[in-house]
Amino acid sequence: MLSNVSLWRSGPDTDELPSPTTVVPFAGRIGANQEFSVDKTNSAHIELLQQSPDAAPWIPLKDALSLRHFLHVALWKAAAVEAIGPKFSVAPSVAKDYMITLRSIFATGALVPSLLGGLTAILVLPLFIFAAGPVSGAHLNPTITIATFFGRLATLPRCILYVGFQVFGGAIGGLLLRASLDTRSFIVPGCFIDTTKVSAGSAFAIEFTTDLALIFLSFGVGLDPRQRSVFGPALGPIFVGIVLGMCTFVTGFSRPGYTGFCKSLSQPYIAWGSNKLQAGNPARCFGAMVGSHFASYHWIHWIAPLCASIIHGMLYYLIPPYSRKRTPYVGEGN
Template identity: 70%
Template sequence: MSILPQAKFWRSKHDAERLPSAAIAVPFAGRIGANQEFSLNKDNCAHLEILQKFPDAAPWIPLRDALSLRHILQPALWKAACVEAVGTCLLVYLTCFFAIGLSHTVNIFATGALVPSLIGGFTTMFVLPLFIFATGPVSGGHLNPTITLATFFGRLSTLPRCILYVAFQMFGGAMGGLLLRASFDTRDFVVPGCFIDTTKVSLGSAFAMEFTTDFALIFLAFSVGLDPRQRSVFGPALGPIFVGVILGVCTFMTGFARIGYTGFSGNPARCFGAMVGSHFVSYHWIHWIGPLAASMVHGVLYYCLPPYDRERLPAVTAESS
């Protein structure tokens, strides 16, 4: 007897025509890893309608449009912010869960934190690109207030998007922290990258390391993931991978060099979630002021040395038109 005689293991051309078409991603100049592949030319009259709804669909947003709050009620922005919350929650939970486990192995190795930092950085290289690929089509794959603030000061995203993204990233991080507390059944845990032994490291030194590494992260991430001149080199596929490599390298290089310093934060929402799940510390301001200061400094650099001609911005691609 034949089993499932009507089953088909391939689709005919007629069947393919009945499949739903993929939704078109809303153009966004600050989409991390896409090298502005999905941005619009603001001088093209055909894009006027979408630019009125989303000024950051084109790079180099006029300051008046960047600061205006009239777009904050756009449903698409809220949907993107919700995706940021979900992605940040899962990213915070997984990376913190793994980091807590690695911290228990520090005393096993004669080299101390060297091997755990190497493993943690290597893992980050794989985890972050996967989340960027997963969330990028909807939100741009920021998953990090540092990146969102940097795109705002680089005039690649508007203030409404920045406010919603950072707020929802914090909410997602907090949910990830509460899930960590439920998973470990305790609040007494330490997350590497969010812990500083203030008896061995001064707050000024910690801030200097956080600021400098955050600036390096932003500088390199913009160079490989947001520079339109790299579009033909990396494209939207390789960009997220290299952004993950950058974060992994920064995590490794700052995780073992200074006794009492477990590595740079790199993501304020991650440390915020870790402290919601455990306990808040007095130096948590470093995890926010460091990225904010680095974003502002990079914004000045981005203004002085923009990667495109301000008079002739990148034209729209076929996919985003």
């Protein structure tokens, strides 16, 4: 019976499996940027850097702002992968009944749910980074993408496409949540503010401070090339997960009416832990509001990360982890 079976073979004289697709270098890749980035002074990389200037760090300004990179299909494919994280961070959100149950179970209020949320981020986020990293660099969050642009690790076209697809993924997640609950009257923990307890100015200050801490620590453990000799690129995503989990836990219970950065509630319900997976992710909150209703304070979820990214970009410029010797860059045409 098996005489007519045709088995696929990689070649006429070999039983080897096909080689994996080559990983496209990207200086803004979380964790493995230390492994998958190139030396911009090496003439062998001229063609690669002409097509992808952010394959090497510290991109010249004219290349970072060039719009011709919108024409590269590979960049669009990478951006499409970025829609996955925000979608899955919105869709599993829960309604009020489960949060009321948590409130009745834990006498400590928001403390234990915040701890559960932090632990979930520590465990799950590195898996998303490992999965999406080879294709897109695994930002999965507009805050990280915008920060890499101001840190001169990503071009403007990549930043625009990534943020656009991240927002699109969040919107799809919000619509899926609405369809799952069959109503727009639901609460997605972490994306609403109890304005009777927390003012807009206070919420912005907390968001900005925590976003800046998230960016600084994530860059330090996941994007600093000097860390390769310390713990290697494989541990970078794990440490980024620890950073997110720590920020989620610390801000999850410290202020009544505010249960975590990009994690505030409009009603006094305790947030479900796993909904803190994408803390500090404006695309997640955008998707939540697409599925439910937009709030007047949604600007906080965007302006705070933007300001934090700009400040961190200035810090990266003043104290860069990369050498800025004026060796001619192969894409500058000097």
